[in-house]
Amino acid sequence: MKKKIIGVIPPIITPVDENENVDEKGLRKLVRRCIDTGIHGIFVAGSNGETMALTQKERNRAIQITLDEAKEQVPVICGVMDASTRRVIENIKELEQMGGKVAVVTPVFYARHATQDETVRHFEEIARQTEIDLMIYNIPPFTGQTLTPQTIFKIAKIDKVIGYKDTTGRFPDFLQCLEHFKGTDFVLHQGATNLAAASLLLGADGYIPSMAPLYPKPFIKLFEYGQKGDIQKTKFYDHIVSLTSAIWPMAKSQTASTKYALSKLGFDHRVVQPSESITNEQMKAIDKKMAEIEKYLAENDLLN
Template sequence: MPIPAPLTGVVPPVCTPLTPDREVDVPSLIKLVDHLVDAGVDALFVLGSSSEAAYLTDAQRRLVVGTVKAHLGGRLPLLAGVIDMTTPRVLDHVASVTAAGADAVVATAPFYARTHPAEIARHYRLVAARSSVPVFAYDLPVSVHTKLDAELVLELAADGVLAGLKDSSGDLGGFRAVVTGARTRPGVAGFSVLTGSELVVDSALALGADGAVPGLANVDPHGYVRIDRLCREGDWERARAEQERLCALFGMVGVGDSGRMGSGSSALGAFKAALYLRGVISCPVTAEPQVPLSEGEVERVGKYLATAGLL
């Protein structure tokens, strides 16, 4: 399905359900897609951070894209991450996911090696030149160790290199600069600016953002769809109340014991535990080498769900 210009609304970064032996759980993935589509989301994004893309093999990545594309049957646009360290590796992923039916690709800046802004720009230009579908930039400095400069993003947008931005930087000032530039800069019409934050979707939409890509939308897609629709209707008070409920629910990402696991293991484990407790997926395991949640930590996730009215 063609990507709207701009892409708007709620675009969940779809979790990747796994079997106990860490293979892609295709039936659970299909059930998760139905869970999201039935909630009224506007597009799906596979192979992002919440999808555990960094932990999946290339074959597993292809299976995820092909499975979701086939099950969607053109009902919603499908974005696929092509996240990797270097331009040649990203180009391999672009070929793979577009062959599997992705309607757009999402790429970070190169990482591992230190990169100059001119090299980041060259990276995106090379990716766009070789991609048959629109390219979205993914600003994720916590993992990539490079912050995408607002002026660079807008320059690439004006040149037709980038179709949009998923901003997970936490830099609200830089995000606002991109939102403003997307409205006012010549040649940038149709550029989509999406927040990756679970906690400030109402604020981002108030600034003029086009939509959101929140990992917590896997767990409660209806809540994020409600925020989006309430903001578009101008009902900011009810949108704020819904956002505050989701902020409380987001507390589940901290259930993991920081003495034995990283924050990523805790957050992804919580999302999967919540989906398991809600009956959406069959197994809550995360990919190796992430440490799994304990039975007690899963119980704490259940308490967050109950408080939010989801159990």
């Protein structure tokens, strides 16, 4: 079995209108840019896509629009995270009806008592209820639980679980996973962009950078040279990716700063309430940073 999902898989934002409904035209434009610029896949309805802030109806619309626009030209992985096993299963059933092929599943959240064993049972029951592939998503700030490498190893044995996105920032844990799954078809993605270069050089199958649709070339080059083991060129492109990632903290809300930067592609930067909107001062700071980055990219023939 060949690995199905490798490379640069950005967790795309969800453009919304004044009523906080999905801006279909804007979302299609974003998906089309990802595909046309050579990005390897798309993660829709993730945390960067404000998936838990959207209504369930609008979350499903975002997924359906993305699947329709992508038309299987690239893999689309879809967030189905929720607060209980039954709710996740219902989300997956709706995803199945939309033609989705891969569901991204976190531990449950809000349930502060959740244990590692509960999360294993969570995946076991979900796998029994679906025929599509599942990916583990470890994102402790949003779930309140850090899955250990040993738990990942257990979940990976469950039928239909094909891969893992690690957004813990715990690099030694990720290294354990790289060693454990070496030579297998299990897919390992680094979710912390600042750890992408080292992870790729050491064998990761890809990474999940939210800013990749803005400046795709350096993000793609980082993956290519990381996979080849070219340390010098990997460091060069990692530097550019790091410059771009500096945009994230330039507003109080990372979502607001990310959406504002990506709105330069041609859609509104509205965030879903109660997230704080970006201020005019923050916009000016991001504009200045982007101008610096684009000058550097142009000098190195890396602007798409």
